[in-house]
Amino acid sequence: MREITVFDAVKQLDLNVFCEVMFGIVKDVAIQNELKEALQTEITEEALQQINEAALREGHQPLSCSG
Structure with missing residues (x-):
């Protein structure tokens, strides 16, 4: 899995x-x-x-690593 940037993440x-x-x-x-x-x-x-686990606990979609 490639690393993503904060920018990649916030766009989602x-x-x-x-x-x-x-x-x-x-x-x-x-x-x-x-x-x-x-x-x-x-x-x-x-x-x-960790971000995705927290997102799922709070009812949000997990982030994708595809950028």
């Missing part, structure tokens, strides 16, 4: 969850390049598995 979210995630990311960065860097961060297979 429904609008409400996307907005929550992006708001949190934007609050943590000071400049545009930091936002770009945050979105280019790779999510490991282990982290993706």
Whole structure:
């Protein structure tokens, strides 16, 4: 399984969850390049598995690793 980036992942979210995630990311960065860097961060297979387990517990669709 290839690693995906945060950007790959957020593109798969429904609008409400996307907005929550992006708001949190934007609050943590000071400049545009930091936002770009945050979105280019790779999510490991282990982290993706944890994200998907949490998503399923909360009734959301799991993320795909296809990017």
